[in-house]
Amino acid sequence: MRLGRTLGSLRRAIFSQSLPSTPSAHSSARFALFNHHLARARNTGSRVRCIHTIPKPRNRLQELESDLLTQAGSAETAKLELKWLREHAEEEHRNQPPGPERDQCVADCLKQLCEERAKGTPIQLLIGNTYFGDLLLHCAPDVLIPRQDTATQMEWFFRRLNIDETSFPSNPRVLDLCCGSGCMSLLFAHKFGQVAGNKRSASLTGVDISAKALELAERNRQHLLSQNSSRSTMETLKSLKYIKANILDKEHYSDAGNPELSTAPLIYDVLQDQTFDIVLSNPPYIDPRTELDPQVRNFEPSLALFPPKSLNSNIHAGDTFYPRLLEVAKAVKAKFLFMEVGNMEQAERVADLASRQSYWTGRGSCGVQIWRDVLPTGSSVDLREVCRPLKLDHNDEDVDFADLVPVFGAGEARTVVCWTREACSWLDIFELGITLSGIQIIGHKEKRRCS
């Protein structure tokens, strides 16, 4: 339909010049376009169909699509988001008897969803769930939406893990700090169930300061429990507990004006003498001065994104949590620590802090690595580069290569991992030999005992 197509392309052209995409702007834009076309048609003598008889569905979809265009960023993504929203609208009304009434409900629902999306609401909040690795997790307002980057890193951990290695605990105790929606602990439970035998299960604890986050985490746990998973996963999920605690000091949140934060129980009081084998964390790590995408800034909780200012003036803005994470991991006698970071500069600072602790001894004197976003998929792994921790300030000849921090993969730095001597055989990539003449991987397949 030529008229419809012309209207659509004109509309898209208008919206790409970022006019506000509110409903009133829509209809006025539509009439403006119609009047323009009418005037042109009068001049040329061609026929113009009345606006009411323009076939509705096609133009309406184009209309909704242009709603999404500004948020989605590209026409391709806008089409996809429209498709997903439409599927969601249809899914919501699937129990209604089919017919024109249901179609109208679905159409209204879709229009509303698109309006919300045009304002910037993340699509995961509109649909109410998101994929995290293999898992479909619920999403809620005021809780950080799980990022796929985190899942990719954890999946790589499980790919490199020697699950049958004798030094790896058969029933590992895992602590998830700043658990948020519970995504990391739940994915751990799921992946452990996949790779370990049926007789083994993990014992997980998730900690967060936000009641809303804990509520969502519990909801996600129940949801996963209701699905038919492996016996190991079910056992792990049953024992998984989410606890409220402030991982930092009371003073960090004293001027937040939020009694929930300043009165939350402290982490050491909550954990007491418990020990854990593994500590996972994706803490708030964004420097408060950073310019954020409006979608993130306006719809996701700042509590989860920006850490409070550190009481220690030597600590960089955004790094507030890391000293405490390292401290807690040491206090609970963890053998492996997994922390998400925002970029390479932050990764280097965190690696430096970790190496100064003299606890993460690893294979030599420094068991620390940095993992980037795009990790090697093959079974053999080669080292791209080594990153020197900041504490070393002597010449190249004096450098003890065992103190260098290896960096894997490509893209932005995403995770800092630390491990003790006891865990040196857990992952094959821990068995690294760095020689003066170059960089080598020792014994990917050979079993080596740590000396």
Add this chain to the structure above:
Amino acid sequence: MNSIRYVARRCSGPLPPVFAHSTRSFSASAVLAAKQLPPRIQIPETDIEEVFLRGSGPGGQKINKTSSAVQLRHIPTNIVVKCQETRSRDQNRKLARRLLEARLDDQINGTQSRSALKEREAARKKASKAKKSRRKYRALEEGKADEDEVDDDEQKIPEQKSSEVLSERLKHIREHGSGSDASKAVDEEDGKV
């Protein structure tokens, strides 16, 4: 008859899904086995290079990316396919593999590929359906001319199959001519009686 009984027995439980590579179609109307498609091509994982496209720009907490696009490259032939249909990376992986299989199939088998055969089958069915539809409406048009007779027929033998009614009407038309001739013939017959 045996084949009908076989189908009926197998249909007593939940119907298995119709696999194109199974040896028998379980649709109720197919007494004869449906023409089978050649089996799907299986591509070994070692021939596939998989990349998860994350888009450019920062990652982690700073941004909320919805893209879970999967790109596969078939190493021997260098065919590249990309899939980002669903929000699930796992589903996209499966769909991308299907897409790669289809592309490879097209390349290797050309006109004999599964998709080409499916297209031909669909076109054939559509043409056949259109033809039957045209035949039916043409007969109805002609049948309207000797409406009274047809009505009597239908009242007397309601359970007669439509094809039989049709062939009767056609026979009638042939014997007595079409349109007004037929009705005249009827009147004459009645008159005689």
